[in-house]
Amino acid sequence: MKTFSFIHTADRHLDSPFKGISEINEEIIDLCIEKQIDFLLIVGDIYDGSDRSLRAQLRFRDSLKRLSDAGIKAFIVHGNHDPLNGWSANLDWPKNVYIFNGKSMEKVSIEKDGEEIAQLYGISFHNREINTNLTNKFPKISQSKKALFSIGMLHCNVGTNTGHELYAPCTLQDLITRNFDYWALGHVHKKAIINGDNPLVIYPGNPQGLHPKETGARGCFLVNVDENGESTAEFIEVDSIRWFVEELSIDSLYTEQELISKVHTYIEKTRKEAKGHPSICRIILTGRSGMHSSIARKGVLDDILKDIREDEEGEKQFVWIESIEDYTNPEIDRKSLLERKDFIGDLVKLFEEFSHDENKIAELKETLDPLFTSPSGRKLLEPINDEDFLDLLKKTETVCLDKLIGGELS
Ligand SMILES: [Mn+2]
Known part of the structure; x- marks a missing residue:
């Protein structure tokens, strides 16, 4: 079979509250053209809300036009943030763009130079709250009849990822049993290769972090398929900020x-x-x-x-x-704490004794000994030298005082 390559991206969230960077990453479009890939997969949540702005739609359309003019196809499914029943402008989409419907799973055949190279299966979110397992709509491909590279596109929550809404929940096993070669997923914003081989199952994460909690490099996956139908996926950074x-x-x-x-x-x-x-x-x-x-x-x-x-x-x-x-705290004045006639005063005095009196230290070590010598303790704890022991005591005191008087002094 012919070799080919594609780029997989998702969750751009155009129009998100972080207005500073509101365009689709032109880097992805540049990358598609530079790498001369055959097609681009966009797996949902292109827009942040179902009432997407006209400007965001126009910019997105223009980006796809640039891709289309370069002879590169784009396939799109919609997710929970941009379901098909939301408002969208009536625009002329470039001829190389295909948008999957939200009523039923569709199968699309992809050709390269007149030869069929891959089969693409996908479905969009029709409305925001899809609580059913959409993988049931995808066929199980018989391995004996399998000839072409098959790709599934799905915006979903695999294995009830708690950081994201539980829309279109499914298990990794649901995906694997379809016998596809590649699952192009969307929804989870942190990139994750959740199955590394046969099939590759990948969340590319969002190509641009949207708020302070979305730290670190963000990008998309470039997938190369060789003449034997073997695929390799490479993460490429495309974030602008x-x-x-x-x-x-x-x-x-x-x-x-x-x-x-x-x-x-x-x-x-x-x-x-x-x-x-x-x-x-x-x-x-x-x-x-x-x-x-x-x-x-x-x-x-x-x-x-x-x-x-x-x-x-x-x-x-x-x-x-x-x-x-x-989140700072005032300095602890140990001297005045030592003079206190309450529990805190007693506690600081106790720590004071333990860190200066050799007999007391030996006594404490003996008390803790069963922790280090018991069969289960030995597996987890290394013996501690005197210096580390004193350091540990100091830290324990700080933790205790933080808990007891953290607020009192500020
Ligand atoms: Mn989503």
Whole structure:
């Protein structure tokens, strides 16, 4: 058979609240043309809402026109965010575009230079809430009669992925038993190869992170099928902006200058990590130090944010700090805690004894000994040296005090 290749993408969510990047990734269209692929599969949630804007539809149509003019076909199924019963403008779609209906599963034959190369099976969401298992609508291909590479396109939730709405639920086994060669899925925004071979079952994830929680590289899959019908899938990054969330601790920071420098260091680290992509970062400040009260002052974080953003103006590969959130706590004054005549005072005194008195340490170690020597404990725990033991005690004290007085001091 003829070799061929295709690109699989899903979940672009055009018109999503994050307006900054509201066009389909032109990178995907460029990639299709550059790699001279035979067809593009778009597996649902092209638009964020069923009432898609005319502008988003026009831009999407124009992107597909560019693809069509290059002789590349595009096949589309709709998902729960852009079901077919939502409003859509009456537009002339380019001739190489095929949109699957939402009433029944359809089979489409794909040709290359007049020769049939693959069979494509798909169905769109007619309405938003599809709670039935749509895999039942797909045929089971008899392996003996199988001649052509077969692909299933489905927007669905495999194995009840809890991070996403439970629409069109199904199991991996439901998909495997169809005897297809490739399942092009959509719906889950984090890329996942859920079956690596025979068949390949892939969620490409969204090609652009839409909010701070959608961190890391985003892209699509390029699939090559050789003359024996063997397929290989390669992830290719196409996101134009990358999201990051970072926790920075104020432990051991004493001045505003040190805090600002720490954010600058983080920005430079992120610029390197984003490998040429502009990025948007959310910073979460944690830890304890005297800086807590300064950070808590009205306007201080806003001013730091403004100052840092100004420094980024004009940077081509910018690192934009979206927000700085304050989860810091005040420094613990152990000396005054030791003088307290309550449970907290007793607890700090106890930790004080355990970390300085060798006999007490030996006593504590002996108490903990069964944990390390029991048959089940031995499998999980390594023996601890004295230094690590003291370090562990220190951390335990911090955890206890955080829980007991975390709010009391702030
Ligand atoms: Mn979806």
